[in-house]
Amino acid sequence: MPLDPDFVADCPYGPGGLLIDEILRIDADEGLVVARMPTTEELPLTREQRVHPIRHPRHVSGGLMVHMTGMLGFVHAYYILGLRHSEGWIGYGARITSARFHALAPPGEPLVLECKSTQLRRGSKTILGRYTFRFTQAEKLVYEGDQTAMWSRVPDASE
Secondary structure: OEOOHHHHHHOOOOHHHHOOOEEEEEEOOOOEEEEEEEEOOOOOOHHHOOOEOOOEOOOOOHHHHHHHHHHHHHHHHHHOOOOOHHHOEEEEEEEEEEEEEOOOOOOEEEEEEEEEEEEEEEOOOEEEEEEEEEEEEOOEEEEEEEEEEEEEEOOOOOO
16 A cells, blocks of 8 residues: 555654655554565665675665664554554664575665564553564565564653
8 A cells, every 4th residue: 555644744754764655564463564665776875885796786785774674663663553653652673683684685676574573562651562574675585683672652741
């Protein structure tokens, strides 16, 4: 499905940092969200690469992929946990347990980004979530990871 304007407006990053153009699947029972990320030569960091056709071909940077785990975490929080940035909820990565880069992702084919919650612990003002990630490009596994994030609600001055 195309991105919901309310979702985009609620995101703590603008479109240049959100970098997804479509939500492909939301499965609350499985704790799974899947989104699509276009890959172009103008992606942040990708456009700054000093390219060599053999030693350093243009690709989606690993740092940007780690950033995208946060964006998928936000998709999960918004659609599955019902958290809204506009209501004071924000999440931050707490631990990267594993991050494995299986292949370079050259510009062209979009990446399919999957995020699945494997553990959620709810407190009165916080949620601790553990997630697995799988990013593929044209059916080829590019990245997989296991991370923990902390979601908390920060009231505004009027509360």
